[in-house]
Amino acid sequence: MPINYDHLMNYPIPEVRQVLRWQDVALYNFSIGLGQDPMDEKQLDFLYEPRLKVMPSMPVVLASPGFWSRNPDTGIVWQQILHGEQGLILHKPLPTEGELIGRSRITGLVDRGEGKGALMYSEREIIDAKTGETLATSTSTSFMRGNGGFGGPSGPVKQPHPEPQRAPDITLDLTTRPEQALVYRLNADLNPLHIDPEVARQAGFPRPILHGLCSFGVVCHALMRALCDYDTTRFGRMDLRFSSPVFPGETIRTEIWKEEGGAAFRARVVERDKVVVSNGLFRYA
Numbered sequence: 001m002p003i004n005y006d007h008l009m010n011y012p013i014p015e016v017r018q019v020l021r022w023q024d025v026a027l028y029n030f031s032i033g034l035g036q037d038p039m040d041e042k043q044l045d046f047l048y049e050p051r052l053k054v055m056p057s058m059p060v061v062l063a064s065p066g067f068w069s070r071n072p073d074t075g076i077v078w079q080q081i082l083h084g085e086q087g088l089i090l091h092k093p094l095p096t097e098g099e100l101i102g103r104s105r106i107t108g109l110v111d112r113g114e115g116k117g118a119l120m121y122s123e124r125e126i127i128d129a130k131t132g133e134t135l136a137t138s139t140s141t142s143f144m145r146g147n148g149g150f151g152g153p154s155g156p157v158k159q160p161h162p163e164p165q166r167a168p169d170i171t172l173d174l175t176t177r178p179e180q181a182l183v184y185r186l187n188a189d190l191n192p193l194h195i196d197p198e199v200a201r202q203a204g205f206p207r208p209i210l211h212g213l214c215s216f217g218v219v220c221h222a223l224m225r226a227l228c229d230y231d232t233t234r235f236g237r238m239d240l241r242f243s244s245p246v247f248p249g250e251t252i253r254t255e256i257w258k259e260e261g262g263a264a265f266r267a268r269v270v271e272r273d274k275v276v277v278s279n280g281l282f283r284y285a
Protein backbone atom coordinates (compact mmCIF):
# COMPACT_ATOMS: atom_id res chain seq x y z
CA MET A 1 0.00 0.00 0.00
CA PRO A 2 1.62 3.31 -1.05
CA ILE A 3 1.44 6.45 1.05
CA ASN A 4 -1.85 8.32 0.87
CA TYR A 5 -1.03 12.00 1.47
CA ASP A 6 -4.27 12.98 3.24
CA HIS A 7 -4.38 9.80 5.31
CA LEU A 8 -0.79 10.18 6.55
CA MET A 9 -1.04 13.95 7.15
CA ASN A 10 -4.00 13.26 9.44
CA TYR A 11 -2.65 10.02 10.91
CA PRO A 12 -3.96 9.58 14.46
CA ILE A 13 -0.68 9.18 16.35
CA PRO A 14 -1.83 8.14 19.82
CA GLU A 15 -1.45 10.57 22.69
CA VAL A 16 0.91 9.08 25.25
CA ARG A 17 0.91 9.51 29.03
CA GLN A 18 4.10 8.60 30.85
CA VAL A 19 4.77 8.41 34.54
CA LEU A 20 8.35 9.62 34.76
CA ARG A 21 10.51 8.05 37.46
CA TRP A 22 14.01 9.06 38.46
CA GLN A 23 15.18 5.68 37.14
CA ASP A 24 13.97 6.65 33.63
CA VAL A 25 16.10 9.79 33.81
CA ALA A 26 19.18 7.89 35.01
CA LEU A 27 18.69 5.23 32.31
CA TYR A 28 18.42 7.87 29.58
CA ASN A 29 21.52 9.71 30.79
CA PHE A 30 23.45 6.42 31.03
CA SER A 31 22.26 5.32 27.58
CA ILE A 32 23.80 8.38 25.91
CA GLY A 33 27.15 7.68 27.58
CA LEU A 34 27.16 9.65 30.82
CA GLY A 35 29.13 8.01 33.59
CA GLN A 36 31.84 6.50 31.40
CA ASP A 37 34.24 8.14 33.83
CA PRO A 38 32.78 7.12 37.21
CA MET A 39 35.12 9.55 39.02
CA ASP A 40 33.77 12.58 37.13
CA GLU A 41 31.46 14.26 39.67
CA LYS A 42 29.75 16.40 37.01
CA GLN A 43 28.73 13.30 35.09
CA LEU A 44 27.59 11.56 38.28
CA ASP A 45 25.06 14.38 38.75
CA PHE A 46 23.19 12.77 35.85
CA LEU A 47 23.14 9.30 37.42
CA TYR A 48 23.04 9.66 41.20
CA GLU A 49 19.51 10.04 42.53
CA PRO A 50 20.09 12.43 45.47
CA ARG A 51 21.24 15.13 43.04
CA LEU A 52 19.84 13.95 39.72
CA LYS A 53 19.93 16.24 36.67
CA VAL A 54 18.19 15.64 33.34
CA MET A 55 20.27 15.96 30.18
CA PRO A 56 18.24 18.52 28.18
CA SER A 57 18.07 16.22 25.13
CA MET A 58 15.84 13.79 27.04
CA PRO A 59 12.45 15.10 25.81
CA VAL A 60 13.15 13.34 22.50
CA VAL A 61 12.30 10.06 24.27
CA LEU A 62 9.64 11.36 26.68
CA ALA A 63 5.98 10.43 26.22
CA SER A 64 6.99 9.01 22.86
CA PRO A 65 4.49 7.12 20.69
CA GLY A 66 7.29 4.71 19.71
CA PHE A 67 7.99 3.42 16.22
CA TRP A 68 4.43 3.89 14.90
CA SER A 69 5.71 4.26 11.30
CA ARG A 70 5.79 0.44 11.31
CA ASN A 71 1.95 0.28 11.30
CA PRO A 72 0.96 -1.20 7.89
CA ASP A 73 -1.83 1.37 7.37
CA THR A 74 0.72 4.21 7.16
CA GLY A 75 2.01 2.93 3.80
CA ILE A 76 5.56 3.64 5.00
CA VAL A 77 8.26 1.14 3.98
CA TRP A 78 9.48 1.04 7.58
CA GLN A 79 12.56 -1.09 6.80
CA GLN A 80 13.92 1.81 4.70
CA ILE A 81 13.18 4.68 7.07
CA LEU A 82 16.09 6.67 8.51
CA HIS A 83 16.01 9.53 10.95
CA GLY A 84 16.98 12.55 8.85
CA GLU A 85 16.81 15.60 11.14
CA GLN A 86 15.99 16.41 14.75
CA GLY A 87 15.22 19.59 16.61
CA LEU A 88 14.37 20.32 20.23
CA ILE A 89 13.24 23.46 22.04
CA LEU A 90 13.11 23.49 25.81
CA HIS A 91 10.44 25.83 27.23
CA LYS A 92 10.70 24.90 30.93
CA PRO A 93 13.12 23.01 33.18
CA LEU A 94 12.58 19.25 33.01
CA PRO A 95 11.41 17.36 36.11
CA THR A 96 13.08 14.16 37.30
CA GLU A 97 9.70 12.74 38.32
CA GLY A 98 6.10 13.44 37.38
CA GLU A 99 3.48 12.68 34.76
CA LEU A 100 3.88 13.74 31.15
CA ILE A 101 1.71 13.84 28.07
CA GLY A 102 3.07 13.57 24.54
CA ARG A 103 0.99 14.96 21.66
CA SER A 104 2.37 14.23 18.20
CA ARG A 105 1.31 15.28 14.73
CA ILE A 106 2.56 15.16 11.17
CA THR A 107 3.44 18.65 9.97
CA GLY A 108 4.54 17.96 6.40
CA LEU A 109 5.16 15.36 3.71
CA VAL A 110 7.49 15.88 0.79
CA ASP A 111 7.84 13.62 -2.24
CA ARG A 112 11.43 13.69 -3.52
CA GLY A 113 10.52 11.57 -6.53
CA GLU A 114 10.76 7.93 -7.61
CA GLY A 115 13.92 6.34 -6.18
CA LYS A 116 14.81 9.48 -4.19
CA GLY A 117 12.64 8.90 -1.16
CA ALA A 118 10.19 11.06 0.75
CA LEU A 119 10.40 13.26 3.83
CA MET A 120 7.97 13.23 6.73
CA TYR A 121 8.05 16.13 9.18
CA SER A 122 6.55 15.57 12.62
CA GLU A 123 6.30 17.42 15.92
CA ARG A 124 5.67 16.34 19.50
CA GLU A 125 4.79 18.56 22.41
CA ILE A 126 5.76 17.23 25.84
CA ILE A 127 3.33 18.55 28.41
CA ASP A 128 3.40 18.46 32.21
CA ALA A 129 0.15 16.62 33.03
CA LYS A 130 -0.23 18.43 36.37
CA THR A 131 0.19 22.04 35.20
CA GLY A 132 -0.75 21.69 31.52
CA GLU A 133 2.43 23.56 30.61
CA THR A 134 4.38 22.60 27.50
CA LEU A 135 7.88 21.66 28.64
CA ALA A 136 9.48 20.94 25.28
CA THR A 137 8.82 20.73 21.55
CA SER A 138 10.55 17.99 19.58
CA THR A 139 10.63 18.13 15.77
CA SER A 140 11.75 15.27 13.53
CA THR A 141 12.32 14.58 9.86
CA SER A 142 11.97 10.98 8.75
CA PHE A 143 13.84 10.20 5.53
CA MET A 144 11.67 7.49 3.95
CA ARG A 145 13.99 5.97 1.37
CA GLY A 146 11.37 3.50 0.11
CA ASN A 147 8.48 5.92 -0.42
CA GLY A 148 9.56 8.29 -3.19
CA GLY A 149 7.14 8.92 -6.05
CA PHE A 150 3.94 8.64 -4.00
CA GLY A 151 2.45 11.66 -5.75
CA GLY A 152 2.83 14.22 -2.96
CA PRO A 153 4.11 17.81 -3.05
CA SER A 154 7.81 18.52 -3.65
CA GLY A 155 8.03 21.05 -0.82
CA PRO A 156 8.33 23.00 1.34
CA VAL A 157 11.66 21.54 2.52
CA LYS A 158 13.24 22.66 5.79
CA GLN A 159 16.44 24.65 5.26
CA PRO A 160 19.38 23.37 7.34
CA HIS A 161 21.52 25.77 9.39
CA PRO A 162 24.59 26.85 7.33
CA GLU A 163 27.99 25.54 8.43
CA PRO A 164 30.88 27.99 8.89
CA GLN A 165 33.73 27.58 6.39
CA ARG A 166 36.60 27.76 8.88
CA ALA A 167 38.28 25.53 11.45
CA PRO A 168 36.09 24.83 14.51
CA ASP A 169 36.71 26.77 17.73
CA ILE A 170 36.27 23.70 19.95
CA THR A 171 36.37 19.93 19.34
CA LEU A 172 35.33 17.32 21.87
CA ASP A 173 35.50 13.52 21.55
CA LEU A 174 33.04 11.19 23.27
CA THR A 175 33.10 7.45 22.79
CA THR A 176 30.09 5.22 22.31
CA ARG A 177 30.05 1.64 23.52
CA PRO A 178 29.59 -1.46 21.30
CA GLU A 179 26.38 -2.34 23.17
CA GLN A 180 25.07 1.24 23.31
CA ALA A 181 22.10 0.74 20.95
CA LEU A 182 20.98 -2.27 23.02
CA VAL A 183 20.71 -0.03 26.07
CA TYR A 184 19.45 3.07 24.26
CA ARG A 185 16.43 1.23 22.79
CA LEU A 186 15.09 0.65 26.32
CA ASN A 187 14.16 4.36 26.39
CA ALA A 188 11.42 3.96 23.76
CA ASP A 189 12.71 3.37 20.21
CA LEU A 190 12.28 -0.34 19.51
CA ASN A 191 13.08 -0.13 15.78
CA PRO A 192 14.76 -3.50 15.06
CA LEU A 193 17.26 -1.69 12.79
CA HIS A 194 19.26 -1.03 15.95
CA ILE A 195 19.38 -4.60 17.27
CA ASP A 196 18.54 -7.15 14.56
CA PRO A 197 21.42 -7.90 12.14
CA GLU A 198 19.02 -9.26 9.47
CA VAL A 199 16.85 -6.12 9.54
CA ALA A 200 20.02 -4.01 9.34
CA ARG A 201 21.18 -6.00 6.28
CA GLN A 202 17.77 -5.50 4.61
CA ALA A 203 18.21 -1.76 5.20
CA GLY A 204 21.63 -1.87 3.50
CA PHE A 205 23.94 -1.89 6.54
CA PRO A 206 26.55 -4.51 7.50
CA ARG A 207 25.35 -4.41 11.12
CA PRO A 208 22.82 -2.58 13.32
CA ILE A 209 23.36 1.18 13.45
CA LEU A 210 23.05 3.57 16.37
CA HIS A 211 19.76 5.38 16.92
CA GLY A 212 19.90 8.89 15.51
CA LEU A 213 18.46 10.11 18.78
CA CYS A 214 21.30 8.44 20.70
CA SER A 215 23.81 10.41 18.60
CA PHE A 216 21.65 13.49 19.31
CA GLY A 217 22.13 12.83 23.05
CA VAL A 218 25.88 12.24 22.72
CA VAL A 219 26.29 15.51 20.82
CA CYS A 220 24.07 17.35 23.33
CA HIS A 221 26.37 16.03 26.08
CA ALA A 222 29.38 17.40 24.19
CA LEU A 223 27.73 20.81 23.74
CA MET A 224 26.64 21.02 27.38
CA ARG A 225 30.15 20.13 28.53
CA ALA A 226 32.00 22.41 26.10
CA LEU A 227 29.72 25.46 26.29
CA CYS A 228 27.55 25.29 29.42
CA ASP A 229 29.72 23.51 32.03
CA TYR A 230 26.86 21.00 32.42
CA ASP A 231 24.44 23.73 33.61
CA THR A 232 21.21 22.29 32.18
CA THR A 233 19.27 25.52 32.80
CA ARG A 234 21.29 27.16 30.02
CA PHE A 235 19.97 24.92 27.21
CA GLY A 236 17.69 26.69 24.74
CA ARG A 237 17.37 24.74 21.49
CA MET A 238 19.27 22.29 19.33
CA ASP A 239 18.79 21.31 15.67
CA LEU A 240 20.80 18.98 13.47
CA ARG A 241 20.85 16.75 10.43
CA PHE A 242 21.93 13.10 10.51
CA SER A 243 24.17 12.92 7.46
CA SER A 244 25.59 9.41 7.80
CA PRO A 245 25.01 6.44 10.12
CA VAL A 246 27.03 5.81 13.29
CA PHE A 247 27.95 2.28 14.35
CA PRO A 248 27.88 1.53 18.08
CA GLY A 249 31.40 1.62 19.52
CA GLU A 250 32.59 4.51 17.38
CA THR A 251 34.00 7.79 18.71
CA ILE A 252 31.93 10.90 17.99
CA ARG A 253 33.93 14.10 17.65
CA THR A 254 31.75 17.21 18.00
CA GLU A 255 33.14 20.27 16.21
CA ILE A 256 31.83 23.59 17.47
CA TRP A 257 31.90 27.12 16.11
CA LYS A 258 30.86 29.95 18.41
CA GLU A 259 28.55 32.37 16.64
CA GLU A 260 26.23 35.21 17.54
CA GLY A 261 23.46 33.94 19.81
CA GLY A 262 24.94 30.47 20.30
CA ALA A 263 26.93 27.98 18.29
CA ALA A 264 27.01 25.99 15.08
CA PHE A 265 28.24 22.41 15.18
CA ARG A 266 28.73 19.16 13.31
CA ALA A 267 30.10 15.78 14.34
CA ARG A 268 32.27 13.14 12.75
CA VAL A 269 33.19 9.55 13.53
CA VAL A 270 36.89 9.67 14.31
CA GLU A 271 37.69 6.07 13.26
CA ARG A 272 36.31 6.59 9.72
CA ASP A 273 36.81 10.37 9.52
CA LYS A 274 33.19 10.60 8.37
CA VAL A 275 30.81 13.47 9.07
CA VAL A 276 27.73 11.92 10.70
CA VAL A 277 25.95 15.02 12.00
CA SER A 278 25.83 18.26 10.03
CA ASN A 279 24.23 21.71 10.00
CA GLY A 280 23.94 21.86 13.78
CA LEU A 281 22.44 24.86 15.56
CA PHE A 282 22.68 25.34 19.35
CA ARG A 283 21.15 28.17 21.32
CA TYR A 284 21.97 28.64 25.00
CA ALA A 285 22.04 31.27 27.69
Ligand SMILES: CCCCCCC[C@@H](O)CC(=O)SCCNC(=O)CCNC(=O)[C@H](O)C(C)(C)COP(=O)(O)OP(=O)(O)OC[C@H]1O[C@@H](n2cnc3c(N)ncnc32)[C@H](O)[C@@H]1OP(=O)(O)O
Pocket residue numbers: 067081082083084085122140141142143189191193209210211212213241242243244245246
Ligand atom coordinates in the same frame (compact mmCIF):
# COMPACT_ATOMS: atom_id res chain seq x y z
C1 LIG B 1 10.15 10.77 15.56
C2 LIG B 1 10.40 9.88 14.32
C3 LIG B 1 11.72 10.08 13.71
C4 LIG B 1 12.14 9.01 12.76
C5 LIG B 1 12.60 7.80 13.47
C6 LIG B 1 13.17 6.74 12.58
C7 LIG B 1 13.43 5.51 13.40
C8 LIG B 1 14.84 5.49 13.95
O1 LIG B 1 14.95 4.37 14.82
C9 LIG B 1 15.79 5.36 12.75
C10 LIG B 1 17.15 5.86 13.04
O2 LIG B 1 17.49 6.31 14.12
S1 LIG B 1 18.24 5.83 11.71
C11 LIG B 1 19.78 6.38 12.39
C12 LIG B 1 20.02 7.83 12.25
N1 LIG B 1 19.96 8.32 10.90
C13 LIG B 1 20.91 8.03 9.99
O3 LIG B 1 21.85 7.29 10.25
C14 LIG B 1 20.76 8.65 8.62
C15 LIG B 1 22.08 9.21 8.16
N2 LIG B 1 21.91 9.92 6.88
C16 LIG B 1 22.03 9.29 5.70
O4 LIG B 1 22.28 8.08 5.65
C17 LIG B 1 21.85 10.13 4.46
O5 LIG B 1 22.05 11.48 4.78
C18 LIG B 1 20.45 10.00 3.81
C19 LIG B 1 20.22 8.54 3.37
C20 LIG B 1 19.35 10.41 4.78
C21 LIG B 1 20.40 10.90 2.58
O6 LIG B 1 21.50 10.56 1.80
P1 LIG B 1 21.50 10.80 0.22
O7 LIG B 1 20.28 10.21 -0.38
O8 LIG B 1 22.83 10.36 -0.27
O9 LIG B 1 21.34 12.35 0.18
P2 LIG B 1 22.29 13.43 -0.44
O10 LIG B 1 22.70 13.01 -1.83
O11 LIG B 1 23.36 13.76 0.54
O12 LIG B 1 21.30 14.65 -0.55
C22 LIG B 1 20.16 14.52 -1.37
C23 LIG B 1 19.09 15.46 -0.86
O13 LIG B 1 18.60 15.04 0.42
C24 LIG B 1 18.82 16.08 1.38
N3 LIG B 1 19.26 15.43 2.60
C25 LIG B 1 20.45 14.81 2.77
N4 LIG B 1 20.51 14.31 4.00
C26 LIG B 1 19.35 14.63 4.62
C27 LIG B 1 18.86 14.39 5.90
N5 LIG B 1 19.57 13.72 6.81
N6 LIG B 1 17.64 14.85 6.22
C28 LIG B 1 16.92 15.55 5.32
N7 LIG B 1 17.35 15.81 4.05
C29 LIG B 1 18.56 15.34 3.72
C30 LIG B 1 19.87 16.98 0.77
O14 LIG B 1 19.73 18.30 1.24
C31 LIG B 1 19.57 16.88 -0.70
O15 LIG B 1 18.47 17.72 -0.98
P3 LIG B 1 18.27 18.33 -2.44
O16 LIG B 1 18.08 17.16 -3.36
O17 LIG B 1 17.05 19.16 -2.30
O18 LIG B 1 19.53 19.10 -2.72
